[in-house]
Amino acid sequence: MIREVLRYPDRRLKLPAVPVGAPGPAIRRLAADMLDTARSFPRTVGIAAPQVGELWRVAYVDCTGHKKVPDALGPLWLIDPVIVESSGEEIGREGCLSLPEITANVRRATHVTVDATDLDGGRRRITTSGFEARVILHEMDHLDGILILDRVASLALDVFARKR
Numbered sequence: 355m356i357r358e359v360l361r362y363p364d365r366r367l368k369l370p371a372v373p374v375g376a377p378g379p380a381i382r383r384l385a386a387d388m389l390d391t392a393r394s395f396p397r398t399v400g401i402a403a404p405q406v407g408e409l410w411r412v413a414y415v416d417c418t419g420h421k422k423v424p425d426a427l428g429p430l431w432l433i434d435p436v437i438v439e440s441s442g443e444e445i446g447r448e449g450c451l452s453l454p455e456i457t458a459n460v461r462r463a464t465h466v467t468v469d470a471t472d473l474d475g476g477r478r479r480i481t482t483s484g485f486e487a488r489v490i491l492h493e494m495d496h497l498d499g500i501l502i503l504d505r506v507a508s509l510a511l512d513v514f515a516r517k518r
């Protein structure tokens with residue numbers, strides 16, 4: 355089921371989400387809805403549960419087919435994700451379903467290793483770099499109530515109106 359995506363400045367986007375533990379039927383239903391919702395927007399590479407108003411630590415990333423990610427890992431479920439290692443630093447442009455009118459320059463690590471629970475309940479280690487690492491870090495930020503506007507160095511210089 356496609357859910358409504360909360361938009362800034364909805365205060366629920368600023369709240370930290372709670373850990374899931376072992377994903378049960380309710381989380382799997384939420385995941386199915388997140389997938390339907392993400393797919394209802396063209397070129398969407400990720401979504402986090404708080405964006406559909408559910409304060410669980412669940413995020414989804416899929417960079418398959420994105421021009422900046424020729425060797426994408428495919429669809430990734432990030433339940434209770436934890437950063438194990440990160441390195442490098444790069445400023446890159448990001449968009450967000452919850453801030454549809456803008457893009458912003460955000461500084462992120464270029465390489466990350468993340469441990470996360472998959473929908474089947476297994477714990478997985480994910481290592482990636484570049485744009486895919488950026489997307490993972492962006493979605494993980496949502497689980498802590500952090501938006502791209504919180505990450506820009508300058509609201510005047512690093513936020514851009516989206517071209518229509």
Ligand SMILES: [Zn+2]
Pocket residue numbers: 449450451452492493496
């Ligand atoms: Zn976002």
